[in-house]
Amino acid sequence: xxxxxxxxxxxxxxxxxxxxxxxxxxxxxxxxxxxxxxxxxxxxxxxxxxxxxxxxxxxxxxxxxxxxxxxxxxxxxxxxxxxxxxxxxxxxxxxxxxxxxxxxxxxxxxxxxxxxxxxxxxxxxxxxxxxxxxxxxxxxxxxxxxxxxxxxxxxxxxxxxxxxxxxxxxxxxxxxxxxxxxxxxxxxxxxxxxxxxxxxxxxxxxxxxxxxxxxxxxxxxxxxxxxxxxxxxxxxxxxxxxxxxxxxxxxxxxxxxxxxxxxxxxxxxxxxxxxxxxxxxxxxxxxxxxxxxxxxxxxxxxxxxxx
Numbered sequence: 062x063x064x065x066x067x068x069x070x071x072x073x074x075x076x077x078x079x080x081x082x083x084x085x086x087x088x089x090x091x092x093x094x095x096x097x098x099x100x101x102x103x104x105x106x107x108x109x110x111x112x113x114x115x116x117x118x119x120x121x122x123x124x125x126x127x128x129x130x131x132x133x134x135x136x137x138x139x140x141x142x143x144x145x146x147x148x149x150x151x152x153x154x155x156x157x158x159x160x161x162x163x164x165x166x167x168x169x170x171x172x173x174x175x176x177x178x179x180x181x182x183x184x185x186x187x188x189x190x191x192x193x194x195x196x197x198x199x200x201x202x203x204x205x206x207x208x209x210x211x212x213x214x215x216x217x218x219x220x221x222x223x224x225x226x227x228x229x230x231x232x233x234x235x236x237x238x239x240x241x242x243x244x245x246x247x248x249x250x251x252x253x254x255x256x257x258x259x260x261x262x263x264x265x266x267x268x269x270x271x272x273x274x275x276x277x278x279x280x281x282x283x284x285x286x287x288x289x290x291x292x293x294x295x296x297x298x299x300x301x302x303x304x305x306x307x308x309x310x311x312x313x314x315x316x317x318x319x320x321x322x323x324x325x326x327x328x329x330x331x332x333x334x335x336x337x338x339x340x341x342x343x344x345x346x347x348x349x350x351x352x353x354x355x356x357x358x359x360x361x362x363x364x365x366x367x368x
Contacts, residue, residue: 101355138164166194194231258317
């Protein structure tokens, strides 16, 4: 999806750059100011991945292998905003662009669990779950704008630095393997048995917000419906640096997932420390850049500029 959207944006920008010889055939006086109100959307995309894995053994268990893969996906998101451009020549100007975009997150957890006993018997089990979350971004951009008009059509390319206000929260789960040894005191003698299972442990990213600096680049085509009003279609790429987000496991008491006879098993701060000790950081590198398509109403303001 990222290759497609970047390629689409580059194709649109290339078209606009090579279009002036065609547009120059018929000129129309422009105006020094443009004000636009727009609404748009961003396609579905994966914003982060987390892998939690461990291999261990205990008593009659030769080996236990467990792995949870969490894939956080942002669904197609709605956006809205405005832009104001001032042109100090018929073709070059400055633009302030601001927007607001919010999207639901759907983290998907896939858990693989396998083990082998000392007698050679083995088993493999799998589970998957869906999580939830929300991502909100508010970019404010200061852009340099180039435009070229022909008749009722005006093409623009704009880009520059951007400041982002970001807000995120999400929740998911992971599997955590456990074992328990039981002592059966029934005659003729005490017997030891062992069970193995996995716990479903909640993970959360509490609501957090932060600011970051980035950039944006876009291309648009507008059509004048009348002297002072028109419609504008735009494709824009917003670059926002990725951020590492820490998942927080939730201590508690949980039953086994696969019916292995383990119930009310505690998951404590010691287990969280164990995961950290084996190098499981429980982090997600969250990609915050996005591609956006929008359609808006544009107002051409001020006195006419000379051709």
